Amino acid sequence: MGSTRRTILAAGAAAAATAAVPRVLAQQKSTGRLYERGSVRIYYDEAGSGIPLMLIPGGGLNSTISFFAGNSPFNAIEEFKGEYRCITADLRNAPSGQSTGPVEVDRPWESYADDQLGLMDHLGIDKFMVMGFCIGGPFIWSLLKRAPNRITAAVLAQPVGWRPEMRDPAYAGVFWRTWGATLVAKRPEIPLQTTNQFVTRMFETNPDFVFTVTRDFVRNCQNPVLILPDEVPAHPYAVAMECAMLAPKAEVSMFPWKEPKERIEKRGGVGGIP
Numbered sequence: 001m002g003s004t005r006r007t008i009l010a011a012g013a014a015a016a017a018t019a020a021v022p023r024v025l026a027q028q029k030s031t032g033r034l035y036e037r038g039s040v041r042i043y044y045d046e047a048g049s050g051i052p053l054m055l056i057p058g059g060g061l062n063s064t065i066s067f068f069a070g071n072s073p074f075n076a077i078e079e080f081k082g083e084y085r086c087i088t089a090d091l092r093n094a095p096s097g098q099s100t101g102p103v104e105v106d107r108p109w110e111s112y113a114d115d116q117l118g119l120m121d122h123l124g125i126d127k128f129m130v131m132g133f134c135i136g137g138p139f140i141w142s143l144l145k146r147a148p149n150r151i152t153a154a155v156l157a158q159p160v161g162w163r164p165e166m167r168d169p170a171y172a173g174v175f176w177r178t179w180g181a182t183l184v185a186k187r188p189e190i191p192l193q194t195t196n197q198f199v200t201r202m203f204e205t206n207p208d209f210v211f212t213v214t215r216d217f218v219r220n221c222q223n224p225v226l227i228l229p230d231e232v233p234a235h236p237y238a239v240a241m242e243c244a245m246l247a248p249k250a251e252v253s254m255f256p257w258k259e260p261k262e263r264i265e266k267r268g269g270v271g272g273i274p
Contacts, residue, residue: 058134161239
C-alpha cells in the first residue's frame with residue numbers, strides 16, 4: 001500500500017472501522033456536480049468509491065478543485081480514488097471557481113461549514129474522513145467543532161495559521177487582501193466594502209492561533225488528527241506544531257514532508273507504520 005494512503009489510514013482507520021458501517025461505506029451516487037441550497041450553488045466533483053473522504057483544496061479564498069492538478073504537493077484525488085469515495089468542491093465565491101452564494105459578513109467561517117456539511121448531506125453521507133490543504137486546516141477545525149461525531153479522522157496538510165507578522169498588510173502571508181477586489185471584478189453586484197468586512201471578520205478579528213477554534217478546543221478534541229506542517233508566510237510551522245502538541249489524538253509527520261518531491265512517497269513511519 002502506498003505511503004500516502006498509509007498516512008490517511010494512520011490517522012483514521014480505527015475510527016472509520018468502528019463507525020456506522022452501512023452509512024460510512026456508502027456507494028458513489030450519480031448526483032451530478034451542482035449542489036444548491038437557497039441562493040448558494042456549490043460546484044463539486046467525485047471520484048472513486050468506498051469510505052467517503054472529503055478533500056478540501058488549498059489556495060486561500062480562491063480554493064478550487066483545480067488546485068489538486070496544479071499547486072498541490074500531490075494530486076490527492078488521483079492518489080486516493082482507488083480506495084475512497086473522494087468528494088471535493090470549489091469554495092463559495094472563489095474568484096476562479098464555479099461556486100457562488102452570499103458573502104455572509106457576520107459568519108464567514110460558519111457559512112463555509114454550511115456548504116461543506118450541506119454537500120455531504122446532499123450526497124447522503126453521514127460520517128466521513130477529511131483532508132484539507134492550506135486554508136483547509138482552519139476549515140477542518142471548524143468542522144470538528146461543528147460536527148465532531150461526523151468526522152472519523154482528519155488530515156491537515158500545510159495548514160494556514162496566524163502569526164504576528166500578519167498585522168502588517170504588506171506581509172506576504174496576508175493572502176486574503178486581494179480576494180475582494182478579484183471577486184468584485186467578476187461579480188460587480190457585490191460591494192467591495194462587503195468583501196473587506198468579510199475578510200476582516202474572518203482573519204483579523206481575534207485572529208490568534210488557527211482562526212476557527214481556541215487552544216482549549218484543540219486540547220479537548222477527541223478526533224484522530226494527523227498534521228503535515230509547513231513553514232511559509234501563510235503556513236506557520238509553529239502553529240501547526242502547537243496543534244499537534246495540544247490535540248490528544250494528534251500525530252505529526254516528519255518535516256519537511258513534501259520537499260524534495262520524492263519524500264512525499266518516502267515519508268513512512270507516520271503513526272508507527274513503516
